[in-house]
Amino acid sequence: MKLEDYIPVVGAEYINQLERLARPLKGLRVLNVNSTKKGGGVAELLNRTVPLMNELGIEARWEVIEGDAQFFKTTKSMHNSLQGDKITIPREDLDHYIEVNVENGRKLSFDADIVVIHDPQPAPLIRYRKEGQHWVWRCHIDIARPWRDTWNFLRQFVSQYDCSIFSMAKFSQNLPHPQYLITPAIDPLSEKNVDLPNSEARKIVESLGVKLDKPLIVQISRFDRFKDPVGVIKAFRMARKFNECRLVLAGGGATDDPEGEEVYRQVIQEAEGDPDIHVLMLPPEAHRVINALQRCATIVMQKSTKEGFGLTVTEGMWKGKPVIGGAVGGITVQIYDYRTGFLVHSIEGAAYRIRYLLNRPEMMRKIGKSAKEFVRSNYLITRNVRDYLLLFHSILYGHGETIVLEGAE
Numbered sequence: 001m002k003l004e005d006y007i008p009v010v011g012a013e014y015i016n017q018l019e020r021l022a023r024p025l026k027g028l029r030v031l032n033v034n035s036t037k038k039g040g041g042v043a044e045l046l047n048r049t050v051p052l053m054n055e056l057g058i059e060a061r062w063e064v065i066e067g068d069a070q071f072f073k074t075t076k077s078m079h080n081s082l083q084g085d086k087i088t089i090p091r092e093d094l095d096h097y098i099e100v101n102v103e104n105g106r107k108l109s110f111d112a113d114i115v116v117i118h119d120p121q122p123a124p125l126i127r128y129r130k131e132g133q134h135w136v137w138r139c140h141i142d143i144a145r146p147w148r149d150t151w152n153f154l155r156q157f158v159s160q161y162d163c164s165i166f167s168m169a170k171f172s173q174n175l176p177h178p179q180y181l182i183t184p185a186i187d188p189l190s191e192k193n194v195d196l197p198n199s200e201a202r203k204i205v206e207s208l209g210v211k212l213d214k215p216l217i218v219q220i221s222r223f224d225r226f227k228d229p230v231g232v233i234k235a236f237r238m239a240r241k242f243n244e245c246r247l248v249l250a251g252g253g254a255t256d257d258p259e260g261e262e263v264y265r266q267v268i269q270e271a272e273g274d275p276d277i278h279v280l281m282l283p284p285e286a287h288r289v290i291n292a293l294q295r296c297a298t299i300v301m302q303k304s305t306k307e308g309f310g311l312t313v314t315e316g317m318w319k320g321k322p323v324i325g326g327a328v329g330g331i332t333v334q335i336y337d338y339r340t341g342f343l344v345h346s347i348e349g350a351a352y353r354i355r356y357l358l359n360r361p362e363m364m365r366k367i368g369k370s371a372k373e374f375v376r377s378n379y380l381i382t383r384n385v386r387d388y389l390l391l392f393h394s395i396l397y398g399h400g401e402t403i404v405l406e407g408a409e
């Protein structure tokens with residue numbers, strides 16, 4: 001994928017702007033570190049952002065830390081408690097978390113001008129900062145009301161960074177450094193989002209054993225409690241009493257998420273014997289399948305009870321679908337009632353909106369159309385790249401120096 005391939009999607013002027021912004025940053029070495037190569041939104045984002053930055057002349061790299069089962073169990077508890085669960089993590093697990101980071105730090109090369117560390121898993125790597133480097137912590141999770149013990153523990157690392165990035169203003173924290181707001185984004189040209197002929201999308205979905213004989217409700221998510229798959233089944237069953245429809249719950253695990261299996265089993269149990277409910281465990285590379293499912297959906301659901309941003313919402317909107325999403329975290333900056341979808345606060349609310357939309361095909365079309373345009377203006381990968389370029393300008397030259405961009409008026 002080349003930068004110029006994005007011209008038909010966002011326009012030549014936007015790409016030109018990126019090139020102008022990148023010119024003064026040519027040769028800048030940027031290292032990204034996270035904890036999974038596959039699965040989850042962060043990997044999705046890095047997968048495209050890093051090559052695009054390279055094309056713009058920035059020497060961007062992406063490294064992934066490794067850990068054992070105890071490490072990922074601890075970081076999952078950390079993730080859950082930062083999203084609000086009252087979990088006190090045992091001291092020995094926290095010590096192990098730090099040790100694993102120290103081991104990773106010994107193996108990784110931190111040769112870079114700017115190091116961007118994603119999420120809590122690799123946060124303690126800050127101890128490897130070298131003189132003259134700028135370290136940025138980017139938080140992708142919903143940290144509006146963190147469990148204090150966990151945040152206080154994590155804060156000792158985060159506060160050492162030069163700045164941090166959150167996906168929403170209300171996730172910002174009391175920290176001794178500048179905090180930036182950057183929302184995530186999707187790649188319109190990736191296998192997951194690229195246009196698919198209708199016939200191909202239908203073929204893919206039918207090959208999964210899902211008949212396209214009734215309106216299709218689709219939720220794509222890791223099997224995670226905060227995505228509330230069981231709540232989706234309950235809402236679906238309430239709506240189905242009045243409107244014929246089918247439900248697909250599809251998702252896989254992420255290598256850094258050990259709880260997936262258990263939630264998956266619960267979902268299977270809940271759906272047992274219902275011929276209208278399809279629970280699909282997807283392999284990590286199922287991008288085209290996800291694309292096809294979203295395209296064949298009549299309504300896309302993302303009934304999360306906590307959500308950093310919710311790229312699946314963006315993906316559904318980009319496919320011109322009305323999305324019903326939990327009124328939490330980043331979903332609330334994507335869905336605006338009656339315009340780009342519907343926000344819901346309960347199972348009953350979700351059921352009501354499913355029925356409401358199924359009975360109003362014209363409204364579904366209208367909402368889907370504005371949803372797509374809203375994503376085009378705000379949540380495409382080119383905007384994520386632009387925000388990073390602006391961040392780098394701010395970090396490097398943000399002390400009163402004015403940068404004149406070549407070609408600018």
Ligand code: UDP
Pocket residue numbers: 039040041042044192220221222250251252253282283284286287290309310311312313315
């Ligand atoms: N995803 C995937 N396979 C799955 C489940 C999800 O590829 O089985 C993708 C999904 O399409 C989206 C991302 O992973 O691009 C999930 O991002 P989101 O922000 O919705 O949630 P997260 O998993 O980061 O909490």
